[in-house]
Amino acid sequence: xxxxxxxxxxxxxxxxxxxxxxxxxxxxxxxxxxxxxxxxxxxxxxxxxxxxxxxxxxxxxxxxxxxxxxxxxxxxxxxxxxxxxxxxxxxxxxxxxxxxxxxxxxxxxxxxxxxxxxxxxxxxxxxxxxxxxxxxxxxxxxxxxxxxxxxxxxxxxxxxxxx
Amino acid sequence: xxxxxxxxxxxxxxxxxxxxxxxxxxxxxxxxxxxxxxxxxxxxxxxxxxxxxxxxxxxxxxxxxxxxxxxxxxxxxxxxxxxxxxxxxxxxxxxxxxxxxxxxxxxxxxxxxxxxxxxxxxxxxxxxxxxxxxxxxxxxxxxxxxxxxxxxxxxxxxxxxxxxxxxxxxxxxxxxxxxxxxxxxxxxxxxxxxxxxxxxxxxxxxxxxxxxxxxxxxxxxxxxxxxxxxxxxxxxxxxxxxxxxxxxxxxxxxxxxxxxxxxxxxxxxxxxxxxxxxxxxxxxxxxxxxxxxxxxxxxxxxxxxxxxxxxxxxxxxxxxxxxxxxxxxxxxxxxxxxxxxxxxxxxxxxxxxxxxxxxxxxxxxxxxxxxxxxxxxxxxxxxxxxxxxxxxxxxxxxxxxxxxxxxxxxxxxxxxxxxxxxxxxxxxxxxxxxxxxxxxxxxxxxxxxxxxxxxxxxxxxxxxxxxxxxxxxxxxxxxxxxxxxxxxxxxxxxxxxxxxxxx
Numbered sequence: 001x002x003x004x005x006x007x008x009x010x011x012x013x014x015x016x017x018x019x020x021x022x023x024x025x026x027x028x029x030x031x032x033x034x035x036x037x038x039x040x041x042x043x044x045x046x047x048x049x050x051x052x053x054x055x056x057x058x059x060x061x062x063x064x065x066x067x068x069x070x071x072x073x074x075x076x077x078x079x080x081x082x083x084x085x086x087x088x089x090x091x092x093x094x095x096x097x098x099x100x101x102x103x104x105x106x107x108x109x110x111x112x113x114x115x116x117x118x119x120x121x122x123x124x125x126x127x128x129x130x131x132x133x134x135x136x137x138x139x140x141x142x143x144x145x146x147x148x149x150x151x152x153x154x155x156x157x158x159x160x161x162x163x
Numbered sequence: 164x165x166x167x168x169x170x171x172x173x174x175x176x177x178x179x180x181x182x183x184x185x186x187x188x189x190x191x192x193x194x195x196x197x198x199x200x201x202x203x204x205x206x207x208x209x210x211x212x213x214x215x216x217x218x219x220x221x222x223x224x225x226x227x228x229x230x231x232x233x234x235x236x237x238x239x240x241x242x243x244x245x246x247x248x249x250x251x252x253x254x255x256x257x258x259x260x261x262x263x264x265x266x267x268x269x270x271x272x273x274x275x276x277x278x279x280x281x282x283x284x285x286x287x288x289x290x291x292x293x294x295x296x297x298x299x300x301x302x303x304x305x306x307x308x309x310x311x312x313x314x315x316x317x318x319x320x321x322x323x324x325x326x327x328x329x330x331x332x333x334x335x336x337x338x339x340x341x342x343x344x345x346x347x348x349x350x351x352x353x354x355x356x357x358x359x360x361x362x363x364x365x366x367x368x369x370x371x372x373x374x375x376x377x378x379x380x381x382x383x384x385x386x387x388x389x390x391x392x393x394x395x396x397x398x399x400x401x402x403x404x405x406x407x408x409x410x411x412x413x414x415x416x417x418x419x420x421x422x423x424x425x426x427x428x429x430x431x432x433x434x435x436x437x438x439x440x441x442x443x444x445x446x447x448x449x450x451x452x453x454x455x456x457x458x459x460x461x462x463x464x465x466x467x468x469x470x471x472x473x474x475x476x477x478x479x480x481x482x483x484x485x486x487x488x489x490x491x492x493x494x495x496x497x498x499x500x501x502x503x504x505x506x507x508x509x510x511x512x513x514x515x516x517x518x519x520x521x522x523x524x525x526x527x528x529x530x531x532x533x534x535x536x537x538x539x540x541x542x543x544x545x546x547x548x549x550x551x552x553x554x555x556x557x558x559x560x561x562x563x564x565x566x567x568x569x570x571x572x573x574x575x576x577x578x579x580x581x582x583x584x585x586x587x588x589x590x591x592x593x594x595x596x597x598x599x600x601x602x603x604x605x606x607x608x609x610x611x612x613x614x615x616x617x618x619x620x621x622x623x624x625x626x627x628x629x630x631x632x633x634x635x636x637x638x639x640x641x642x643x644x645x646x647x648x649x650x651x652x653x654x655x656x657x658x659x660x661x662x663x664x665x666x
Contacts, residue, residue: 009267013230019223019269021242024216026249027466029473052474054456072455074479121455121493128479128489129455153470158460 038149044092050074191308222261251437256372284321298339316543330373351632353399359406363413431482442589448494504663510586520593553607564616
């Protein structure tokens with residue numbers, strides 16, 4: 001009897017409607033910050049290596065407001081990462097002002113100076129994340145009206161210590 | 164000692180004057196049901212708390228999958244992946260338990276969800292009581308109906324969607340069957356493949372409700388396997404060991420579909436759940452370094468690391484679970500024996516000493532610490548701590564008056580001990596004790612029974628070896644050694660942790 005009732009209920013289950021799970025324990029992965037066009041890198045600069053943006057924002061300094069972009073690089077050692085980052089800018093027409101093991105400064109007429117500092121993590125070569133790069137860039141306004149450009153989870157602009 | 168004896172005498176007297184056991188059990192069942200009705204209004208409007216939403220979402224998604232199957236169309240795999248597997252934190256037992264409700268009532272309200280879970284948990288409690296009674300006798304059944312059956316906080320949890328409580332009830336059913344199996348082995352009869360199948364199915368069911376009970380489920384089956392190998396002989400040994408192989412096959416057979424689904428979804432190898440990496444990172448590591456540096460602001464310490472691991476996975480092609488393991492290792496780089504043992508002790512504190520910690524959440528919105536809250540908190544504490552003391556004493560004791568007591572002592576110490584592994588891996592919460600509660604009650608009954616038997620001078624006679632089995636004396640020797648080893652292990656662990664934490 002109970003079995004029959006169960007079978008009938010299951011057979012007619014579609015007529016009771018459909019449940020609506022919220023999926024709130026697995027939100028869709030937001031787009032990667034530099035893929036959105038919300039706050040892009042200088043024109044022509046393309047990071048052709050494995051990285052993730054961790055923090056982005058503007059910082060007030062004596063020489064005006066500058067953009068500070070913090071990323072982590074993956075999979076390669078400091079030497080390679082240093083080359084990769086420099087290549088991204090020289091390929092886009094920047095000229096090198098200084099190039100050291102852990103820092104560099106480049107410039108291009110329409111952008112001005114861009115500099116960065118690399119800090120390797122104290123991890124084994126097998127570890128996926130290998131270090132940080134902190135860029136000093138000209139500040140940039142939001143470049144797109146897309147809704148996601150207002151989401152800190154996408155832009156990594158969380159406010160707080162950065163302006 | 165004479166005080167103990169006098170108390171035992173009183174108990175024996177009281178027992179003689181009690182009504183027939185069935186009536187007594189019935190009264191307790193009625194008391195349990197009445198208390199549930201009394202407490203239901205306390206939770207019927209309490210919104211889903213934390214992980215409960217994940218279990219409920221899983222139930223909804225499963226019900227939709229049933230609809231899709233009945234309609235003959237394709238199942239919405241993405242919906243299942245997102246709501247059932249999610250980030251791989253939870254086993255799907257509670258989701259499956261909730262599925263029938265959402266098949267009938269897809270838009271079930273909170274009151275309906277909690278009411279349904281309340282009915283399910285009472286049915287499972289009654290099942291546990293009846294199985295325990297059949298295998299272990301009235302005494303254990305009676306106490307289970309009182310503890311946890313009449314503990315207010317446990318009753319509130321019985322309306323909730325976490326799997327801890329259900330896993331605890333299923334675990335004592337599993338334990339009762341294990342005692343039955345050990346008895347048959349001792350008698351030289353051995354066990355059949357049907358027994359093995361039952362044990363395997365129960366073991367995997369427990370794991371489906373709470374993955375932290377995996378060690379318990381697998382470990383206790385291994386104990387039975389060892390006893391079979393060491394104690395039985397000839398064909399009976401072969402058949403009985405075969406039965407445990409059947410148990411293993413059933414266990415693995417039902418675990419594999421889940422492991423495959425979770426592994427496929429998360430792009431990493433997952434056996435049961437994925438929470439250990441983030442759990443150890445957040446519990447023992449430097450929380451400001453979980454994402455190879457700080458995690459994103461604006462989310463919780465559980466969600467932010469997962470999102471980060473998915474971002475790293477996207478950038479590198481690695482599976483998110485593998486990334487989480489590396490994150491955990493990095494965050495724990497500076498863990499010292501001292502910091503680790505201090506945190507373990509803190510976790511034990513949360514696990515064992517805050518039984519009513521959730522009373523403030525499982526109540527009507529904005530109630531605060533009102534009269535109902537205090538009644539629930541105080542009565543829960545009054546019932547809980549004597550049971551905890553009984554369970555701890557039992558775990559330290561050596562039980563020798565009967566083989567049943569020996570078996571139970573071994574199984575309960577291992578069972579409770581394996582649940583106590585959790586504080587070594589994860590921040591503990593005020594609801595984890597509900598998994599241990601039924602076993603704590605059984606441990607206390609075992610302790611009382613052993614004391615009573617010793618006082619009366621009862622001691623089960625030893626049988627000689629038979630055609631298919633070795634002698635009781637051999638079995639007793641090994642079981643007693645195992646009990647000593649477990650008790651010593653417990654003392655050494657606690658002493659070791661304390662010394663490391665203080666030094």
